[in-house]
Amino acid sequence: MLNCKDEVLFLTKQLVSIESIVNTNGEKEMAQVLYTLLSSFPYFVENSSQIVMNQTQNDEQERYNVLAFVKGTKGTSNKTVILMGHMDTVGIDDFNQLADKAVHPDELLEAIRRESLPDVIKKHADSEDWMFGRGVLDMKSGLASHIYLLKYYSEHPEELDGNLVLVAECDEEDSSHGILSALKDLKAWKEEHHFDYVSAINADFVSPRYEGDENRYIYKGTVGKLLPSFFITGAETHVGSCFEGLDPNFLAAELTSRINYNPDLSNEAYGEITVPPVSLKQTDLKPSYTVQTALSAYVYYNFFIHSWSPKEVLEKLKTEAHAAFKKALALYNQRYRNYCEISGEPYKEHPWKPRVFIYEEFEQMLISTQGTPYIDHMKEFKEQLLLDSTLDTRMFAARVVEEAWKWMPDKSPAMILFYSSLYSPRIEISGKDDKEKQLLDALEVAVNEIQPTYDYPIVTRNFFPYISDMSFVALSDDEQGIKAVSDNNPGWGTKHYVNYQDIRDINVPVINIGPYGFDAHKKYERMEITYSTEVVPNLTNLVIKNLLQ
Incomplete structure (x- = not known):
């Protein structure tokens, strides 16, 4: 087990403190901060060509993605796992008089404790295992988990038989310009470095499906x-x-x-x-x-x-x-x-x-x-x-x-x-080919190994129930299905266009292992620290190891 909790928590607070609301200059600042952080890792000081900060394409906003990769030295495999997560958040208007504290979890928690709170929120606020703030759940703690793993393997490439790519994308909360632009970088790296993309792991948030639901969910594919x-x-x-x-x-x-x-x-x-x-x-x-x-x-x-x-x-x-x-x-x-x-x-x-x-x-x-x-x-x-x-x-x-x-x-x-808008494609992961089978097997082994160390059930389901950038790394629709989107959008080719061939060129099975919490996009957005900063990185790491063994 990786002893990762403190470092992932620290990284989460660092990321949350940068207000990166979608369609604002904060997105650009967030990318610059992340690029500077990753560039400071000794591995990327020596391998500076393996990290990029690239502007999105065909976008009315100026914003950037950050991509980096570590090449393993354990063997000669070209198998490559993609870790993906978004840097942007929704706005903070819902925080009202606490807006100035929305991205400062410690200050926000003090202020929240002075409010009259519903019982479950008060219980979490008084606990030492919950963090409040815009972006802590959706999804900077998930991104922090990925950054931790990238850093770990940059320091231990000898443990990696294959490669690890991080995609930190912007604009997930609006029009997905980030991931759609990043596909071109992934394709270029695939051709240049002969990467064989075997799986993608997203780290978007998970929540209870109903009141009293104590399961922590992992999702195969997406709605x-x-x-x-x-x-x-x-x-x-x-x-x-x-x-x-x-x-x-x-x-x-x-x-x-x-x-x-x-x-x-x-x-x-x-x-x-x-x-x-x-x-x-x-x-x-x-x-x-x-x-x-x-x-x-x-x-x-x-x-x-x-x-x-x-x-x-x-x-x-x-x-x-x-x-x-x-x-x-x-x-x-x-x-x-x-x-x-x-x-x-x-x-x-x-x-x-x-x-x-x-x-x-x-x-x-x-x-x-x-x-x-x-x-x-x-x-x-x-x-x-x-x-x-x-x-x-x-x-x-x-x-x-x-x-x-x-x-x-x-x-x-x-x-x-x-x-009249972007189609976020559905993705089914059913084990229909070798890559899907290997991913499902790797996930099952990881969950079985972690479950005895954690008190709540870790349960897998077939479709991530929220909109996410998972939709843009694979396609389950055939050409006729996609044609129905392009032929029936009046803005297609002018105001709106998606190159679905870019998705087909990557076409990698994807799962979501993300932080657990409540009230994403709401004032009391919060994450459970133990699961989000300790269980999630270890689960993700075991899936990586099982895929690249």
């Missing part, structure tokens, strides 16, 4: 995340004549009622099930107040997957949208009839029918009916839209669909379904 989005048009009217039109917000509300929290849209695989979709935005696109009903509405949903492809999700949601549209029209007509009965006004049948288009269908329809003028106009429109730095990928996509709708010959109410 996938999509952002299905709907541009919804109605028929505008003056609110004083509301039944002469159709409010798109009415359609959006019925759609959300059908999709939100719907367990029929949870995806089961290997006995594990995703949480159902939930809306992350719902709005109309009116720029300001008028007494006219909105022309259009926009809604998008978080959608987790284990085994479904992006293409299957579009098909399922098209069916759901059609049903929601049909139900909304039926309810509208029922209320219209009721109103006519009590007001004495004549009832007039509307011609509207449920219309739902997947973006790919919608785009091809416009190309076939409008031809080159439409294609040229949309190309120029997207180029001009790129100049608006206030638009994120999601609103950029919505504006593209809104503009395309103007070319639609039939402007009766409709829903258009598309993807």
Whole structure:
């Protein structure tokens, strides 16, 4: 067993003290501090070409990844294990009056102890085995564990029959520019040094799955995340004549009622099930107040997957949208009839029918009916839209669909379904090839060796349940599944692009062995010190040794 607790704890505090909130200059500072720290290790003083700080590519922010590797001298194996972890954190606004202490765990703990706390948080605050602060759990303690192991093997390369690569990436909390850029460095090192990447080990946080759950989880593979989005048009009217039109917000509300929290849209695989979709935005696109009903509405949903492809999700949601549209029209007509009965006004049948288009269908329809003028106009429109730095990928996509709708010959109410953001691919690790089998075997041996030394159950599951950069080192989707993402994102190739071939070029099975704690992304974010700084590094080390023996 490595005697690592004190050093990992010290490293964690060092990393936490650098405020590295995503999309701020703190990310850049964090990379510089980490690069300086690693460069001071004697091994990297002598082998300076084996550590780099490289800027992310195709990124509106200036930020950097730090990558380093140690070559083992025990043998001549090219087997290489990748240790990966992100340097950025979410913001600190939730700390309110304690914001100035958010990245200073000792000061924060003193302040927290003076507050009126829920019992479990008070118990942890009064314990000597918990650390509070932004980033202590998500995931600077995990990164500290990896840095410790890199340092250890830099001092003992004779114990390593193979190679160890550290990838400390930025921008995990937003758009994954960090890992997507780092793939190119990994590929370059693979070609230059003949690395045979056998496994990747991420160190993102783990938490209880339910109240009273005392398991400490290790995850094989990861959940996938999509952002299905709907541009919804109605028929505008003056609110004083509301039944002469159709409010798109009415359609959006019925759609959300059908999709939100719907367990029929949870995806089961290997006995594990995703949480159902939930809306992350719902709005109309009116720029300001008028007494006219909105022309259009926009809604998008978080959608987790284990085994479904992006293409299957579009098909399922098209069916759901059609049903929601049909139900909304039926309810509208029922209320219209009721109103006519009590007001004495004549009832007039509307011609509207449920219309739902997947973006790919919608785009091809416009190309076939409008031809080159439409294609040229949309190309120029997207180029001009790129100049608006206030638009994120999601609103950029919505504006593209809104503009395309103007070319639609039939402007009766409709829903258009598309993807408006990054797809974080699902990864299944089932033992389907030798690398996966070796990783699963190495993990099983490690857990069996560590479990007797630790009081709580260490349990493996198949899918990491949160979004992470694990999604970008392997692909379980086939080409058709990935094509459904690119063909149905209106911002693809302009505002948004992912080179999935870079992922296929690395394509390494990945697991997550990370720190344990509570309330990531919340004010009382905290980690259990013993598991996070002692058990995690030793588990990870045993997996490395078992893989490279």
